[in-house]
Amino acid sequence: MSLFGRKFPTPIVRPLAPFIAAASIVWLTVNKIENSAQSLPPYDSDPRNPKALLNKQLKEHH
Amino acid sequence: MLLYDFYNFNLVQRSTIKSNITLFFSLSFHISFRKMSSIKSLLPPKISVSGVTGASGSTAALSDLYSKLPKGPAPKVQPQGFLGRYYARYIATSSPAPILHVSLAIGLIGYTVNYHFHLKYHKKREHH
Amino acid sequence: MTKIIHIYNPLEQFEIVKFIALEGPLFGYIQIGLTNIGFYLLLASLFIILLHLLYNKEGVLGLSNTLMLCMESLFGFVLQLVKNQVGPSGQPYFPAIYSLFLFILLLNLVGLIPYSFCATAHFAFTLGLSSTIVLGVTILGLKLHGFHFFSLFVPAGTPLALVPLLTLIEAVSYVARSVSLGIRLAANMLAGHILLHLFSTFSWKFITGSFLGLLLAPLPLLFITLLYGLEIGVAFIQAFVFVLLTCSYIQDAIKLHSD
Numbered sequence A: 001m002s003l004f005g006r007k008f009p010t011p012i013v014r015p016l017a018p019f020i021a022a023a024s025i026v027w028l029t030v031n032k033i034e035n036s037a038q039s040l041p042p043y044d045s046d047p048r049n050p051k052a053l054l055n056k057q058l059k060e061h062h
Numbered sequence B: 001m002l003l004y005d006f007y008n009f010n011l012v013q014r015s016t017i018k019s020n021i022t023l024f025f026s027l028s029f030h031i032s033f034r035k036m037s038s039i040k041s042l043l044p045p046k047i048s049v050s051g052v053t054g055a056s057g058s059t060a061a062l063s064d065l066y067s068k069l070p071k072g073p074a075p076k077v078q079p080q081g082f083l084g085r086y087y088a089r090y091i092a093t094s095s096p097a098p099i100l101h102v103s104l105a106i107g108l109i110g111y112t113v114n115y116h117f118h119l120k121y122h123k124k125r126e127h128h
Numbered sequence C: 001m002t003k004i005i006h007i008y009n010p011l012e013q014f015e016i017v018k019f020i021a022l023e024g025p026l027f028g029y030i031q032i033g034l035t036n037i038g039f040y041l042l043l044a045s046l047f048i049i050l051l052h053l054l055y056n057k058e059g060v061l062g063l064s065n066t067l068m069l070c071m072e073s074l075f076g077f078v079l080q081l082v083k084n085q086v087g088p089s090g091q092p093y094f095p096a097i098y099s100l101f102l103f104i105l106l107l108n109l110v111g112l113i114p115y116s117f118c119a120t121a122h123f124a125f126t127l128g129l130s131s132t133i134v135l136g137v138t139i140l141g142l143k144l145h146g147f148h149f150f151s152l153f154v155p156a157g158t159p160l161a162l163v164p165l166l167t168l169i170e171a172v173s174y175v176a177r178s179v180s181l182g183i184r185l186a187a188n189m190l191a192g193h194i195l196l197h198l199f200s201t202f203s204w205k206f207i208t209g210s211f212l213g214l215l216l217a218p219l220p221l222l223f224i225t226l227l228y229g230l231e232i233g234v235a236f237i238q239a240f241v242f243v244l245l246t247c248s249y250i251q252d253a254i255k256l257h258s259d
Helices: A013-037 A052-061 B021-028 B036-042 B059-067 B081-091 B097-122 C036-054 C066-085 C088-111 C123-153 C160-209 C211-215 C218-254
Strands: C018-024 C030-035
Touching: A013 C088, A013 C123, B081 B097, B081 C036, B097 C036, C030 C036, C036 C066, C036 C088, C036 C123, C066 C088, C066 C218, C088 C160, C088 C218, C123 C160, C123 C218, C160 C211, C160 C218
Parallel strands: none
Antiparallel strands: C018 C030
16 A cells, blocks of 8 residues: 555555444444434524524424 | 554654654653663675675776766756745744644634624624 | 632633534535644644654764654654564554554644643543544454354353352443543643633733732743643653553554553
């Protein structure tokens, strides 16, 4: 692998594959928790909630 | 380039140490000084140009070879680019100024961010 | 006579703000934005790359300047750490551990510059990092040893009656690693920054408050300077401890029962 005009003769992706997988799992889990927490009833219409507008629109739609 | 033999986990030091600070640092990390037993590596390899130092013994060819070698101190290469000039000015001279430069640069960036998000509100009210 | 002193909130320095925000009802609801945490992470990464570009630009051998000396020392330090903790089988993980060490160290040090922002004082960042590491180590152990990996939860020489209880305790302590690793780093940095902010605010009020305060000004300034030195030490120690524990977790996963 060559980067910035230097060679790095060491395996990088293969030993780190478990950690890359773990990072994706953590990212997806946190994203899921975030999305579900932002649409919980007492806080879904809070002005500080970035998803408040969408939640309001969804409520009017249904 | 890093001086550590990565695949064998050995620390290899390949040249002499110039500054006194090195002594201070090398005590704590196992940077071993070159052993005297490996003094062989200091000696230059045998120069054998066929027919020059051989049995013929003609010194004319030898002096011709050495007369073509560059003489005097090596020509100074003008550093290129911002990084090259910065390196020649501050890093190669072991100046402590880069710490100040980095602190000032990051402090300036941080002040800009802080001014935009907090400090300009402090001027109007006590709390934000 | 009471005198009211107004100070700014010492927690205000930790506020997360969005520089660029990209939000919209796309794929559910995506929120992509550059917050100040992300900005300082990018800054630290750029700084690491710059350090390694400036490091030995001439291509000379040996320790010819202070930057080279510092980089070699850090490299040798982490190399010795990996060598002692993980052993030869941990060799492929050395680049990652070295990068992790430099990254956390630089984030800690960048956070100490006045008006700057400390990303490692945020539990959201450090817990994400530590849970990624512990989960990655678990996946690594499962990949290397399969089902046998769970023997990590049963210490050698346990009586059969105690096995269920000990397995439960070991499993809880294994999961708690992911929390403790992140909380240790963030709590140390958070406490240090709050302390520095409080003391500098009170010293400023003390010095500007009265003429006696102005005369005694060197005392609080000396104290802040000493505290700053302590915080620089804490920055190094916390980066070291984080990397040390990462090494020992990797070692646990690579060779089960290494005692």
